[in-house]
Amino acid sequence: MSEPRVRRAEIAIEQSHVDRVYARLAELRSQAEAMRSKGYEIGHGAQREAVFEQASMLFERDMMVYHANQTLASLDAEYEGLVFGRLDHTSRETVYVGRLGIRDADFDNLVTDWRAPAAAAFYQATAEDPMDVVRRRVIRCSGQTVLDVDDDVLIPEGVPDDMRVVGEGALMAALGRARGEKMRDIVATIQKEQDEVIRAPWRGVTEITGGPGTGKTAVALHRAAYLLYRHRRQLGGAGVLVIGPSGVFTNYISRVLPSMGETNVELRALGQVLDGIEATRQDPARLAAIKGSLRMRKILLRALRDTPPDAPTEMRIVYRGEVLKLTAKELDRVRRKVHTQGGPPNRSRVRAAETLLAALADKAEEYARADGRTVDREELITDLGERLEFHRFLVVWWPVLYPAQVLRWLGDERRLAKASRQLLDSDEIALLAASMADRSRGWTVADIALLDELRVLLGPPPKRRRRQQVELEAEQERDSTATRGPQRPEHYDEYSHIVVDESQDLSPMQWRMVGRRGKYASWTVVGDPVQSSWPDPGEAAQARDQAFGPRTPRRRYTLRTNYRNSAEIFALAARVVAGHAEADDLPDAVRATGIEPQIRGLEPGTVEGAVQAAVKELLDAVEGTVGVICAMDRVPQVSGWLAAQADERLKVVGSLDSKGLEYDAVVLLEPSELIRESLTGRRVLYVALTRATQQLVVLASDDGWLPDGR
Numbered sequence: 204m205s206e207p208r209v210r211r212a213e214i215a216i217e218q219s220h221v222d223r224v225y226a227r228l229a230e231l232r233s234q235a236e237a238m239r240s241k242g243y244e245i246g247h248g249a250q251r252e253a254v255f256e257q258a259s260m261l262f263e264r265d266m267m268v269y270h271a272n273q274t275l276a277s278l279d280a281e282y283e284g285l286v287f288g289r290l291d292h293t294s295r296e297t298v299y300v301g302r303l304g305i306r307d308a309d310f311d312n313l314v315t316d317w318r319a320p321a322a323a324a325f326y327q328a329t330a331e332d333p334m335d336v337v338r339r340r341v342i343r344c345s346g347q348t349v350l351d352v353d354d355d356v357l358i359p360e361g362v363p364d365d366m367r368v369v370g371e372g373a374l375m376a377a378l379g380r381a382r383g384e385k386m387r388d389i390v391a392t393i394q395k396e397q398d399e400v401i402r403a404p405w406r407g408v409t410e411i412t413g414g415p416g417t418g419k420t421a422v423a424l425h426r427a428a429y430l431l432y433r434h435r436r437q438l439g440g441a442g443v444l445v446i447g448p449s450g451v452f453t454n455y456i457s458r459v460l461p462s463m464g465e466t467n468v469e470l471r472a473l474g475q476v477l478d479g480i481e482a483t484r485q486d487p488a489r490l491a492a493i494k495g496s497l498r499m500r501k502i503l504l505r506a507l508r509d510t511p512p513d514a515p516t517e518m519r520i521v522y523r524g525e526v527l528k529l530t531a532k533e534l535d536r537v538r539r540k541v542h543t544q545g546g547p548p549n550r551s552r553v554r555a556a557e558t559l560l561a562a563l564a565d566k567a568e569e570y571a572r573a574d575g576r577t578v579d580r581e582e583l584i585t586d587l588g589e590r591l592e593f594h595r596f597l598v599v600w601w602p603v604l605y606p607a608q609v610l611r612w613l614g615d616e617r618r619l620a621k622a623s624r625q626l627l628d629s630d631e632i633a634l635l636a637a638s639m640a641d642r643s644r645g646w647t648v649a650d651i652a653l654l655d656e657l658r659v660l661l662g663p664p665p666k667r668r669r670r671q672q673v674e675l676e677a678e679q680e681r682d683s684t685a686t687r688g689p690q691r692p693e694h695y696d697e698y699s700h701i702v703v704d705e706s707q708d709l710s711p712m713q714w715r716m717v718g719r720r721g722k723y724a725s726w727t728v729v730g731d732p733v734q735s736s737w738p739d740p741g742e743a744a745q746a747r748d749q750a751f752g753p754r755t756p757r758r759r760y761t762l763r764t765n766y767r768n769s770a771e772i773f774a775l776a777a778r779v780v781a782g783h784a785e786a787d788d789l790p791d792a793v794r795a796t797g798i799e800p801q802i803r804g805l806e807p808g809t810v811e812g813a814v815q816a817a818v819k820e821l822l823d824a825v826e827g828t829v830g831v832i833c834a835m836d837r838v839p840q841v842s843g844w845l846a847a848q849a850d851e852r853l854k855v856v857g858s859l860d861s862k863g864l865e866y867d868a869v870v871l872l873e874p875s876e877l878i879r880e881s882l883t884g885r886r887v888l889y890v891a892l893t894r895a896t897q898q899l900v901v902l903a904s905d906d907g908w909l910p911d912g913r
Contacts, residue, residue, distance in 0.1 A: 210352070210369045217342050218349045220299065221286050224313050225347050227305055228285070286314055288325045289340040293361050300325045302463055317463075318432035326398035333357035338366060393425065394418075400760045401426045405434050405700065407756040408726045414790035415776070415893035416767025419729045420863055423702050424456060426727055428463040430700060441699035442691065443468045444720060446476065448705040449648075450483050451856060452863045469691070469698075473709070474648040476716055477655045478693045482646040485835055485859050486638065488882045492738055493635050494649035495710025497746065498626045503657055505622040507609050508542045510535060512618075514600050520563065520593060522583060527566045529559075534600070537562045541601075547662025548604055555601040560584045560593075603664045606657035610650065614640030652712040658694070659719065698724045705862050706730035708737055711746035718750025726751060733784040734890050736859065738882040765790035765893075767865055771799045772899045776892035778910060779874075780885050800899035805873075810902070811844045814872060817900045821868040822850055825897055830866035831855045832891045834876040841872065858887050861894055869895035874908040 288300035304316035315322045328334040339355045353370030356362060393401065400422050403409050409426070411419050427443050445460075447453040450472045460468050474482035486494060493499070510516075516531040529537070541555045542548075564580045571578045587593050613619045616636040623632060638647075646654070701721040703709070707730035709717065728747075737743050751757075765773055773792035780789075805813055814831065821829045829850075833841050835857035842855045856864065858877045874888050881887040888908060892899070 206369070209367050213352050213367055213369055214349050217286075217289070217340075217352055220313075221342075221344065221347060221349055223307075224286055224299075224301075224305060227307055227313055230308075231305070284344045286344065287342050288317075288322075289338075289342060290322075290324055290328075290336050291338040291340070291366065293335045293337055293358065295363075298322070316432065318429045323398070323402065326393045326401075327395055328357055329395060330357050337361045337363075338368065341370075393422075394764070396760075396762060396764070397422045397425075400762070401429050403758060403760070404756075405430045405438065406725050407754050407758065408728060408751050410757070410759040411727065411729045411762065412731055412759065413762030414731055414733060414765060414788070415890070416765035416773075416792070416865075417762035417790050418766060419731070419762060420456060420704055421459070422762070423704060423727050423729045424459045425463070427468060427700065427702055428460055428465045431465055431468070438699040439467075441697050441723070442695075443700045443702070444698045444724075445470045445702040446704065446717060447472050448708055448862050449860045450474065450481075451860045452704070455864055472648075473713055474651050476720070477651050477658070480646060480651060480654065482648045482651050484644060484647045485857070486647045486649050488736075488738075488880060490634055490638055491647075491649045491710070492882055493627070493631050494638075494647075494653060495712050495737070496739070497711045497742060498623075499653060499712055500656060500715070502613075502619075502623045502626060503609070503653065504660060506612055506618070507548060507604060507657065507660055508538070509612075509618065509622065510538060511602055511604070512612060512615070514602070515596065518559075518563075518596055518600070520587060520590070520596075522563075522567060522587060525567070525570060527563050527570075529562055529566065533562065533566075538601075547660060548601075549662040549664050551662075552597065552601050556588065556593075556597055559597065559600075560588050563587055604661050605664065606654040606661060607646075609657050609661070610653055611639060611642065614642075649710065649712075652710065652716040655716040655719070656712060696720050696722050700725050700727070702727045702729070704729045705734075706747070707732050707735040707740075708862065709743060709747070710737055711739075711742050714743065714746035714750045718746075718752075721750065722752075725754070733780060733788050734862070734886055736881055736883050736887050736890075763790050765792040766794070767896050768792050768893055769794055769796040769798065769897065771796060772895055773893065775800050775899070776889050779892060779908065780889035782910060783885050783889075796897065798898055800895075800901060802901045802903065805902055805904040807904075810872075810904075813902050814841060814844055814870060815848070817870045817902060818845060818848060818853065821870065821898060821900065822848070822852065825867040827867035828852045828854060829868045829870070830861070830864065830894055831870045831872065832858060832861050832877075832894060833872040834880050835859055836880070837872065837876065858891050861891055865894055865896055867896050868898040869900070871899065871901045874901060874903055875905055878908055 285303060285305075286299055286301040290298040290300065292298070298312075298321060299314050300317055300322045301314035302317060303314065304312075304319060305314040307313055317325070324334040324336050325339060328336040328339060337356070337358045339357060341353045342349060343351045343353075351370070354368045356368055362368065397418055400409070400411055403426070411423060413419050424445070427445060431438055431443060443465075445453075445456075445468055447456065447470070453470050453472045453475075457470060460466070460470070472483075485491065516534065518527075518529040518534060520527050537555075537558050541551055541558050544551075544554060546554070561584070564578070564583050567578045567583055568580065613622065614636055616632060619627075619636045619639070620632050623635075627635065696719050698720055701717070701724045703717060703726070706728045732740065768776070770792040773790075777789050803813065803817070818829060818831060829852055831841055831845065831854070833855070838855055838857045845853065845855060854866070858880065869891075871891055874891070877888045877891055878884045885908075892901075
């Protein structure tokens, strides 16, 4: 039989099984819908029952509806490409591998979940260690239709006479496919070195390092899905948090975990970690380095202990016909005494009142001694402590403080200089004060970590809510639980597992912020030191280790194969970063296309036209996405140039926001500007040069960005 006929026959065999799977999937969906309807019927019935029976019935309703919705969400998420693999063992047993485990009505296995031990051989078996697998088949589907199959024979001498083999494997074909707007999962093409990381033990800290295109992010997300599958009892209740560098990045990876049935994992950018505030704007590199340094914690602590700008500078109160007066210096002395006793200011008002009353008693005793009199100290403190005028003074002198309020104080250069003495130089003070004084564009990503630090240092403000509001929120919480599952409280810090991507870029202050969310968590940490945009890796490492705490074990995996870039594109990137990285730190690009990256010179006045022409050329050349990468402050301008090219495949991103992303083709504008805007220079340019999978066009008005000038 010819190769095309064999392929068509094998596709038909797999189509028959896929049809059976989707028929069973429809049955399971109907059963879940029936369960949800039954739950709502119970809820309606509860309205007619006695009060003491309602709670039990509503709880039963909530559980039925919640589990039914979870099942339906899982079935819907796994619908596309449900079956993607098949293992034929020496025992003649056949195991189909897919995104979800499915059994037929007789509990016979139709599909084995890719995370299950029985599916491990799909990723781990090799010709050297076949794990009793004769043939490994990748099944490529679109919806419910089988498009193609590709086989790997692992035990050639074990192939039965009736077993037909087609194709050359799926990985390289998958690498050559067009990229879409969202990141795809890699469940069908996970490689052995990646699978070892995915299935590593969940406790402790797992670090994943590797250069661009090695699949670090995909591996980390698949690891989260695997851990939830294998250890749902330990991890599922407390929850999993995934933190990425930017909103652009988190949007890009947003479909990966849902496509594997995990819909309850929280996904946040660094600018979204603090509840109630979202920041997307990046500071210039030098300013971000100041805000991210551990020096800022000392500055913030000094700032919040300073006298609030609107606080009264003198206190006068009459006691038994005598005016007791505390001067500004005396009030400052009282404030310092309260702060030295420790505790967050928002929890210290009672102590502040007691210390202030003690100072007034001292003043009264001082006056009395001068006149030869005595004062009943306890009586004075009781009398003054009950006065309305004293409490009115206390409220404005020791006010409830909020993080944003304290951070804005640092916009006053004199106040900032006082808080940062011996920590910042005059230029740094001027730069930081100007940033804090200008709030017209909102907070930056680096500010979020400072606000979170202040949140902890200040302590929570007192909550005063009417009973009716509390009851309404409780009812809303109960209804949301019935449909979406448990909701996290504000500033939740009890996650069971935290994934941090692009970890090499986290500042020390950001590590402190992330660490608060993982007090009880195990960790998966993804990064590449060569791509770092943080200028002081030693300080960041110290903060990172403090975030991890004493957790053990700590294991480290290095991925060394670049699946993203063509060998031609990566050769240029490696040349640019060669002086800043050892050869062993760079991955091996395994895919050659024969298409060299193009470097085009720019003349004054031609930049806009050159960008437009290059973009049009690449949109015509590739089926997938085209990214235009430029310096961060250039993004609005470049976006304006390309506004007329209304193609959803086209994206314009700044250098920092390009981290973790990939495009079929990239136009990189003015690489020297990327070097100048970053404190780590060529490392950021290296990131930008490694975003393209197929074609790269560099537009440059100078050649200083090339190590050899050409």
